[in-house]
Amino acid sequence: RSYKRQMMCRRDIDNLSVPFLAIYESLIPPQEEKLKQKQLLALLEKLVCKEWPMARLYLYGSCANSFGVSKSDIDVCLAIQEADMDKSKIIMKLADILQSDNLQNVQALTRARVPIVKLMDPVTGISCDICINNLLAVVNTKLLRDYAHIDARLRQLAFIIKHWAKSRGVNETYHGTLSSYAYVLMCIHFLQQRQPAILPCLQGMKTTYSVTVDNVDCAFFDQVEKLGEFGRHNKESIAHLVWGFFYYWAYCHDYANSVISVRTGSTISKRDKDWTRRVGNDRHLICIEDPFETSHDLGRVVDKHSIKVLREEFERAADIMQFDPNPCNKLFEPY
Ligand code: ATP
Ligand code: MG
Structure with missing residues (x-):
């Protein structure tokens, strides 16, 4: 995997937002x-x-x-x-x-x-x-909900990614793939990285909400209604973001050295966390830091076999988004 594939321009990408938004709408609970x-x-x-x-x-x-x-x-x-x-x-x-x-x-x-x-x-x-x-879990639920209120594209993206993960059988922690919670953190991280950013880093801002739970200090900015339209300078469509999300996890993320961290709004090095080798059952093959329990890697369920499955699924999805004239059919095809 030494190559980094170019994310080629796909001129019709924004037109694909219509079917993606239709899928999103169909999943919203009445x-x-x-x-x-x-x-x-x-x-x-x-x-x-x-x-x-x-x-x-x-x-x-x-x-x-x-x-x-x-x-x-x-x-x-x-x-x-x-x-x-x-x-x-x-x-x-x-x-x-x-x-x-x-x-x-x-x-x-x-x-x-x-x-x-x-x-x-x-x-x-x-x-x-x-x-x-x-x-x-009650506090991390609030953090996720507050992020969702900042830009509508987060909820759209997360619904589509969760739907994809369930369809493709990669949302099963007991089989070594990732939890829904982990996928939502991956979406938040991805939108924090866009240029211009679509989401801020709430834990890096002035504290307006703070609780201590099980000796963990949980503090972040929660007055999200005051952020205005934070992501308005970024005009990327939902189809573009779905494509970008898969491309990021297929070809851009540095699995060997990086930990994604919503807490810092960035990536941090595995070495700094001492997540470079297997300890017990934690293999740290894909590293997703919990925003509050920072010693907790949500990717720790992933093993030697399932990391391969996951990365192949990200590549498959990125390629479908790149080349398929009608990506929705194939993307969500049952595995
Ligand atoms: P689904 O729609 O698939 O049920 P969910 O958001 O309820 O999605 P789960 O993975 O079932 O996701 O987790 C439920 C909640 O439990 C999460 O939202 C999170 O607050 C908490 N949680 C789950 N896994 C972890 C974990 N490994 N560490 C900390 N909290 C977790
Ligand atoms: Mg649940």
């Missing part, structure tokens, strides 16, 4: 789905507060970060202070509480890396995962 999610959250709150009046429920993940497509499951975090109970006991008890109501398939997964209760609400048809005290 208002009634959002209402049903709220309805389910209210039911869960009622049940939980009967047992634990001081507990709070927060939505996080794609149902709250604005990157959720239609018919997604919802992610809920139970914030609770129970000094004398460990997480798996809370999970068991929570499952018990919810079992008694008419929720379906209530399961306590106490042995998972992140212990959760899973359930399905037959009234709304929505499935839900509830975790305990994972407040960093």
